[in-house]
Amino acid sequence: MRPWLVAGPGGAAGSAPLFDTDLVDVRLPDGITSVSADADSLYIGTRFLGVMRIQKGKQAPLRLFDLTAGAERLSVACINNNDCYVATGGTQSWRFDGQTFEVTEVDPEKGSHVLAVVRDPQSAVIALHRGAASKEVRISRVGNSGKWFPVGVTSLEVPTGVPDLSFATFSPRGQLWVGLRYVDKDQDARAYGAAEVFIDDGKVIYHRQRPAGVTRNVSQGVNVPSDVTAIAFKGSDEAWLASRSGAVRLKDKTVKVFTENDGLESELVHDVVEGLGGQMWIATSRGIGVWNGDRWTFPKEVPFNVKASALVRDPDGRIWIGTDRGVIEVTEGNKTHLIGGRTGLLDDKVLNMGVDVRGRIWVLTEKGISVIETLQGS
Numbered sequence: 001m002r003p004w005l006v007a008g009p010g011g012a013a014g015s016a017p018l019f020d021t022d023l024v025d026v027r028l029p030d031g032i033t034s035v036s037a038d039a040d041s042l043y044i045g046t047r048f049l050g051v052m053r054i055q056k057g058k059q060a061p062l063r064l065f066d067l068t069a070g071a072e073r074l075s076v077a078c079i080n081n082n083d084c085y086v087a088t089g090g091t092q093s094w095r096f097d098g099q100t101f102e103v104t105e106v107d108p109e110k111g112s113h114v115l116a117v118v119r120d121p122q123s124a125v126i127a128l129h130r131g132a133a134s135k136e137v138r139i140s141r142v143g144n145s146g147k148w149f150p151v152g153v154t155s156l157e158v159p160t161g162v163p164d165l166s167f168a169t170f171s172p173r174g175q176l177w178v179g180l181r182y183v184d185k186d187q188d189a190r191a192y193g194a195a196e197v198f199i200d201d202g203k204v205i206y207h208r209q210r211p212a213g214v215t216r217n218v219s220q221g222v223n224v225p226s227d228v229t230a231i232a233f234k235g236s237d238e239a240w241l242a243s244r245s246g247a248v249r250l251k252d253k254t255v256k257v258f259t260e261n262d263g264l265e266s267e268l269v270h271d272v273v274e275g276l277g278g279q280m281w282i283a284t285s286r287g288i289g290v291w292n293g294d295r296w297t298f299p300k301e302v303p304f305n306v307k308a309s310a311l312v313r314d315p316d317g318r319i320w321i322g323t324d325r326g327v328i329e330v331t332e333g334n335k336t337h338l339i340g341g342r343t344g345l346l347d348d349k350v351l352n353m354g355v356d357v358r359g360r361i362w363v364l365t366e367k368g369i370s371v372i373e374t375l376q377g378s
Helices: none
Strands: 032-037 041-046 051-055 058-065 075-080 083-087 093-096 101-104 113-119 125-130 136-142 148-155 164-170 176-183 189-197 204-207 228-233 238-243 246-251 254-258 269-274 280-284 287-291 308-313 319-323 326-330 336-339 350-355 361-365 368-372
Touching: 075 125, 075 350, 083 113, 083 125, 113 164, 164 228, 176 228, 189 228, 238 280, 246 269, 246 280, 280 319, 308 350, 319 350, 326 350
Parallel strands: 075 113, 228 269, 269 308
Antiparallel strands: 032 041, 041 051, 051 058, 058 368, 075 083, 083 093, 093 101, 113 125, 125 136, 136 148, 164 176, 176 189, 189 204, 228 238, 238 246, 238 269, 246 254, 269 280, 280 287, 280 308, 308 319, 319 326, 326 336, 350 361, 361 368
């Protein structure tokens, strides 16, 4: 006899589909609140422990942490599977050993902010941090003992003098790129272009819109929109940036800004990532766009009325989309799975996401962080 399972929240009793299954020996958690299934996975929602995912006889939890409630951005960097570091731009950062969090002191100065953590080309983790009201950004590297050591310092120019970061990542050529932002007098966060930071000597090259009449100088790079919020690299000679002005392609120092005139559904682009086949995916206020090298396409599996805020690609090539309805996993053939607040996330509204070396998907919501174990190779 084949069992009945409710196919998801809101499904009418008796309307759930029948499907064949193999018996698997798993330990079910307490406080089960919902059960959902798709073509190849079973999701068990719980009251306290998030979601258990059972796929091909394997099970993995979705862990929840509320230690970052109220944060707006997220960076995650790991030395190995069980030695990860997390920052949200605030005064605290954390080390994650695969099971638990502990506070890690990057900067002993009281009130200092850890702007971002990032994995460098040597697989070490560095942190960018500054004092409470300082334009000087310090760069530190974590050692085997978990202690942080200073490796550099730089000054990042923003109108208020106190820089903040929207992203930090290394290019395929090993250069550190950061997204600049600042808080204005009305306490609103403003993007202020991107910058290349040379850790050894503190030199900075700025990439942003130059005001009329301002000539280029040695610290001014390419003239790109100042409202950039994310970056992704395609090979060693091409970068894509997300901005409120459209999707920006930077290739051979030539800038192309894709707008609605070029076929975008929305010019409000929040994030960008390279897909497994070399396509560039963008997250916009009207769903997802995919650049195939010639034109933009829009996966019908992700409706236009979904506001997409974040994108990551896991080590198996799957695309994960953060939206105002939860996280959408895109697998081979553009099949999609949705994980939301009713099936385990702390909240439906996703603010930012990250992926670590193990393939765990880190999801920042207004209520804290959810960590999805992805079952690599499944």
